Amino acid sequence: MNDTVKPAAWSRRDFARLLGLAGPAALVGRGATLRAADAPPLKSAASATDESYWKSVRAQFVMPPKLAVMNAANLCPASAPVLEKLSQWTKDVDRDPSQHNRQKFSETREQTRKALAAFLRVTPEEIVITRNTSEANNIVSSGIQLKEGDEIVIFGDNHPSNNAAWTDKAKRFGFTIKVVPQKNPHPGPEYYIEAFTDRLAANTRLLAITHLTNTAGDLLPANELCRIARKRGVLSLVDGAQSFGLLDVDLSVMQPDFYTGSGHKWPCGPRETGVLFVNKNVSTKVWASIISAGAGPIGASRALESMGQRDDAAIAAFADALAFQTTIGRAMIEKRSRHLAQALIEGVRKIDGVRLWTSPDPSRSVAVVTLQPGSLDVRKLSAALYQKDQIAGATRGGSDRPGLRFSPHFYNTMEEIERTVGAIRKYMAAGV
Numbered sequence: 001m002n003d004t005v006k007p008a009a010w011s012r013r014d015f016a017r018l019l020g021l022a023g024p025a026a027l028v029g030r031g032a033t034l035r036a037a038d039a040p041p042l043k044s045a046a047s048a049t050d051e052s053y054w055k056s057v058r059a060q061f062v063m064p065p066k067l068a069v070m071n072a073a074n075l076c077p078a079s080a081p082v083l084e085k086l087s088q089w090t091k092d093v094d095r096d097p098s099q100h101n102r103q104k105f106s107e108t109r110e111q112t113r114k115a116l117a118a119f120l121r122v123t124p125e126e127i128v129i130t131r132n133t134s135e136a137n138n139i140v141s142s143g144i145q146l147k148e149g150d151e152i153v154i155f156g157d158n159h160p161s162n163n164a165a166w167t168d169k170a171k172r173f174g175f176t177i178k179v180v181p182q183k184n185p186h187p188g189p190e191y192y193i194e195a196f197t198d199r200l201a202a203n204t205r206l207l208a209i210t211h212l213t214n215t216a217g218d219l220l221p222a223n224e225l226c227r228i229a230r231k232r233g234v235l236s237l238v239d240g241a242q243s244f245g246l247l248d249v250d251l252s253v254m255q256p257d258f259y260t261g262s263g264h265k266w267p268c269g270p271r272e273t274g275v276l277f278v279n280k281n282v283s284t285k286v287w288a289s290i291i292s293a294g295a296g297p298i299g300a301s302r303a304l305e306s307m308g309q310r311d312d313a314a315i316a317a318f319a320d321a322l323a324f325q326t327t328i329g330r331a332m333i334e335k336r337s338r339h340l341a342q343a344l345i346e347g348v349r350k351i352d353g354v355r356l357w358t359s360p361d362p363s364r365s366v367a368v369v370t371l372q373p374g375s376l377d378v379r380k381l382s383a384a385l386y387q388k389d390q391i392a393g394a395t396r397g398g399s400d401r402p403g404l405r406f407s408p409h410f411y412n413t414m415e416e417i418e419r420t421v422g423a424i425r426k427y428m429a430a431g432v
């Protein structure tokens with residue numbers, strides 16, 4: 001790290017200032033106090049169930065202690081140490097925006113690339129630093145040369161940045177798409193292995209799946225599906241928006257051709273940070289969709305990372321977010337999130353009238369839990385949970401597995417899970 005940026009201890013007032021608020025009370029609301037500045041130094045986790053340890057992890061975040069935010073599938077908070085680094089780097093740029101001063105960000109970007117490579121267990125040459133998963137998915141769908149007569153196979157429950165993008169590009173370039181629909185309840189990994197294998201044909205060029213879905217939290221057998229695709233000479237794209245930073249992902253085992261993720265979700269990194277892994281065997285098969293100044297210096301980043309001016313501070317602090325999780329232990333973070341999600345599943349299953357869309361089987365789900373609370377109005381329920389019980393999940397409208405979605409992560413506590421189960425039980429009995 002360049003020595004013009006000096007880490008300094010942060011006061012509560014600094015945090016409030018960073019977030020543009022008048023003072024700690026405005027920041028946290030409801031009279032709670034900021035904890036991050038007082039938090040003890042981070043240690044590695046020895047167990048997934050030691051509540052006192054995980055409470056000390058929770059204290060590293062600036063969320064008010066009483067607010068239970070279980071929406072990691074959408075957006076995660078950055079921890080206080082990461083916010084501190086982000087602010088230091090940001091101030092550094094604004095204090096001296098000269099190219100001379102900003103030169104150091106070429107080095108920090110490469111440090112982040114190395115950190116991402118180590119995190120995903122691949123090489124820095126295979127890492128492209130993007131702004132999010134949407135961008136990474138679209139670099140692939142716009143960059144792969146497909147033509148009339150070619151076909152791709154996609155999972156019906158992929159995110160729009162995957163499926164809507166493929167549909168649009170199919171119209172433009174004339175290739176066709178076969179869809180493997182999602183099934184609920186999750187029919188098991190074997191079902192999906194068979195369903196995808198059945199749809200691979202001689203003209204199949206690519207398989208696009210989601211590792212863990214954002215809808216019902218279905219876990220797909222990504223390692224096996226990538227292996228099958230590889231054997232058939234079919235490219236594989238794994239959307240890892242819901243697995244990067246949650247599961248202890250090992251791309252050296254999975255060996256996809258492409259894997260995508262967002263830093264601002266489960267890795268708890270700065271917003272507008274993301275990753276695209278491009279297997280070294282296919283790096284020449286992707287055309288760039290954005291061509292500008294600022295290309296990366298090695299491997300796939302040379303062609304695919306020239307996106308003009310970037311948020312250098314966010315990219316630098318992305319590495320700190322990965323270091324934060326690595327200190328706790330990635331396998332432990334996965335265990336902890338699973339432990340919380342299992343407790344939530346067990347709790348809500350006992351409530352009359354609640355329908356779970358998420359499989360309780362750990363080989364079919366991880367920590368995205370979606371449920372239908374009987375005939376309660378989901379919007380009203382969600383508002384009541386937030387306003388009266390300080391519990392924030394997400395809602396799913398429409399007719400496709402509607403309800404509430406909770407995605408607990410390592411910064412949540414068992415008390416928050418119990419409070420959530422208790423609140424749902426209360427509203428199911430008495431109405432909203």
Ligand SMILES: Cc1ncc(COP(=O)(O)O)c(C=O)c1O
Pocket residue numbers: 073074132133134135158159161210212213214239241242262
């Ligand atoms: C599976 C999946 N893919 C892609 C995305 C898009 O992520 P982002 O908005 O960070 O680009 C999401 C967002 O929720 C997602 O769940």
